Amino acid sequence: MKGNELVIDRLTKNYGNKIAVDRFSAVFTPGVYGLLGSNGAGKTTLMRLICDILPPTSGEVRYNGKDLRSLGENYREILGYLPQKFGFYPNFTAEKFLYYMATLKGIDKNTAKKRIDELLETVSLTDVKKHKIKTFSGGMKQRLGIAQAMLSEPKILILDEPTAGLDPKERAKFRNLLSLFSKDRIVILSTHIVSDIEFIADNILIMKKGELILRGTVDELVSKIKDSVWEVNVPINNLSEIEGKYTVININSEGDFAVVRLLASEKPFENAKACTARLEDLYLYCFNESSVTENV
Amino acid sequence: MFNLILNENKKLIKNRIVQGIIFLYCVLFIYFAVDIIFLTHMGYDKKDGEQKIYTGLEAIEWEKEQCKAFDGKIVNADFLAEAEKMFGFDYIVCHAEIYFIYNSFIDRTPFGTVYDPVSGTATIGEVIEGFKEIEDVIPAASSPALYRYSGAYEALFQKLGFVGILSVVSALIISALVFSQEYTLDTDVLLLTSKFGRRRLAIAKSISGISVSVGLFLLFTLISALLCFACYGFSGADGDIRLSLIRNCNHKVLENLSIFGNSVSNIEFLGFAFLVFFSAVLIVSSITLLISALSYGSFSALSISAGVFILPFAVRAIINTYEYITAFSKLHSIFALFPVILIADWNKNLWWEINYEIYGKLYPYAVIFPIIALIFTALFFFCSIFVYSKRKLKS
Numbered sequence: 001m002k003g004n005e006l007v008i009d010r011l012t013k014n015y016g017n018k019i020a021v022d023r024f025s026a027v028f029t030p031g032v033y034g035l036l037g038s039n040g041a042g043k044t045t046l047m048r049l050i051c052d053i054l055p056p057t058s059g060e061v062r063y064n065g066k067d068l069r070s071l072g073e074n075y076r077e078i079l080g081y082l083p084q085k086f087g088f089y090p091n092f093t094a095e096k097f098l099y100y101m102a103t104l105k106g107i108d109k110n111t112a113k114k115r116i117d118e119l120l121e122t123v124s125l126t127d128v129k130k131h132k133i134k135t136f137s138g139g140m141k142q143r144l145g146i147a148q149a150m151l152s153e154p155k156i157l158i159l160d161e162p163t164a165g166l167d168p169k170e171r172a173k174f175r176n177l178l179s180l181f182s183k184d185r186i187v188i189l190s191t192h193i194v195s196d197i198e199f200i201a202d203n204i205l206i207m208k209k210g211e212l213i214l215r216g217t218v219d220e221l222v223s224k225i226k227d228s229v230w231e232v233n234v235p236i237n238n239l240s241e242i243e244g245k246y247t248v249i250n251i252n253s254e255g256d257f258a259v260v261r262l263l264a265s266e267k268p269f270e271n272a273k274a275c276t277a278r279l280e281d282l283y284l285y286c287f288n289e290s291s292v293t294e295n296v
Numbered sequence: 297m298f299n300l301i302l303n304e305n306k307k308l309i310k311n312r313i314v315q316g317i318i319f320l321y322c323v324l325f326i327y328f329a330v331d332i333i334f335l336t337h338m339g340y341d342k343k344d345g346e347q348k349i350y351t352g353l354e355a356i357e358w359e360k361e362q363c364k365a366f367d368g369k370i371v372n373a374d375f376l377a378e379a380e381k382m383f384g385f386d387y388i389v390c391h392a393e394i395y396f397i398y399n400s401f402i403d404r405t406p407f408g409t410v411y412d413p414v415s416g417t418a419t420i421g422e423v424i425e426g427f428k429e430i431e432d433v434i435p436a437a438s439s440p441a442l443y444r445y446s447g448a449y450e451a452l453f454q455k456l457g458f459v460g461i462l463s464v465v466s467a468l469i470i471s472a473l474v475f476s477q478e479y480t481l482d483t484d485v486l487l488l489t490s491k492f493g494r495r496r497l498a499i500a501k502s503i504s505g506i507s508v509s510v511g512l513f514l515l516f517t518l519i520s521a522l523l524c525f526a527c528y529g530f531s532g533a534d535g536d537i538r539l540s541l542i543r544n545c546n547h548k549v550l551e552n553l554s555i556f557g558n559s560v561s562n563i564e565f566l567g568f569a570f571l572v573f574f575s576a577v578l579i580v581s582s583i584t585l586l587i588s589a590l591s592y593g594s595f596s597a598l599s600i601s602a603g604v605f606i607l608p609f610a611v612r613a614i615i616n617t618y619e620y621i622t623a624f625s626k627l628h629s630i631f632a633l634f635p636v637i638l639i640a641d642w643n644k645n646l647w648w649e650i651n652y653e654i655y656g657k658l659y660p661y662a663v664i665f666p667i668i669a670l671i672f673t674a675l676f677f678f679c680s681i682f683v684y685s686k687r688k689l690k691s
Contacts, residue, residue: 051489052489053485053488053489072494073491073492073494073495076489076490076491076493076494077491079489081485081486081489083485083486085482085485086482086483086485086486087481087482087483088481088483089307089310089481089483090481091310091312092310100303100307101486101490103299103300103303103492104300104487104490104491104492104493104497105490105491105492106491106492148486152491
């Protein structure tokens, strides 16, 4: 298949009266796309719709101008998918599982062997490749899931919460792997962990209640709140009042005082200092949630 | 495709439930082997005309040796008289029983007045007299029975009931797991998004489910046959089935066999039974595959499949009243077409009654049932593939 363009056109999915995805439209060309949204924002549903494992209520997904449903096997051949929730065959070894998936992906045996060895090395599972999956930790299973998604070197890679269960070192490794992998490919990864995509995503899409509410590069998005992030030193007794009035991003307590990072369209206090906005600030701005880190 | 089928077979065999079934099979093989080689033989005693007792393997060998004298002979009054001298009362009564049944069939009962097969009160003299009387009255009532020593076939027909039931139950469990285990393990998402993970995988899975079920049935039948033939020898292929079923079946079975008229040899009957059982395994497997493809988990697939096959039993049990049977005897006979009932009733009256009531003869039944089963198998097979190929996630 020549070209690599995925078009989502007014895609909608309803579950009864509940709208999970609401007229979502976007065009994806090669690059890394970070799909941000709180739990229940519709990210997983959207990804399932893109993978053609969930029927849309309306709208369509086209790959290189053709409807997914008409492409069938040809579309699945260029698709790699890591679901948020998935299972393994507990009595398979990691290596056997990847061979099984390689057969299903139509990869010939010699290519599969080479690719499986490479991927097991990449996801640091070479030492345990002969071990049964039921003996694996959550992180190991997640890495095996990532390996199977990348097995056929897909043109479209869809990763739903790929870093769940990975430790910080593994997450960093995964981000590097994805940066290398994404050349000439469409990579869409969903998460609600902002740091996972802040540095590797070319484009960020923010979903809220099934709708695409923001889209752009990190800089473009962050610029929307560039004058709205403040840091202020306040007595700890005043915290509850501040939390009620502003969107608090972070609280760092030091004795009787606390350094509070907050969102406000105007300077909230005389002693407040303007800060450089980050993607996490925008996320909280959009979802009006607070992330509190207290160092007491 | 071959690799896909091979992978699915491996996956099925690695499933703990399937491994449990295979383990059960192994236990039964051992039981059969012990039963045939030791228990049956050790508890098997024979008395010759001089009241000398032979037991266990010695009895088998003695019987085989003595039976050579009757090999290829037609069972008649002379045969009975000669056999009585050789084997004593027990054995001869069995053969006499056949003729009692012939008699029942033509609705004449002179023999029945002298011989009661339940209490076994007739004397040898009475049996032979009665037999001669029947021979005069109904010379052409049925075909003559050819005698061969058929120890292996007798043992094998007895074992086939177990083989059938186990094969159907295992086909049901294995096929129920084929698609549903993916939903239970949450692996369906991975499969449905892979290149061959829909239609081709569905074909591979369906072939795998049926082939593993049929494979176990064939393996179990083969091992049972080998055990029987190894112990009793290969003699008896062209022997009359009526003589082989005597120890394992009740009068009704033999009566129906007599109605059939033309003599059926042991090997023909074995082929027929094999074909019917094979068809039953196929149809059970394919129906269960469809249920499995439609379900959302192994437990529901197993429960629904079991329900579908147990339902005819339950319905029959509920409506099995005298009034109903007399009013709807033909309709009642239809129950025997349900695969599980067909096999469960293998040694029972109904099985034979239905075969003859519906089809009149053995051969049409042997052809019609497998053809119906094959048509339904193909139908359910393609339905399963279609259902799985078009599958979407629930939410």
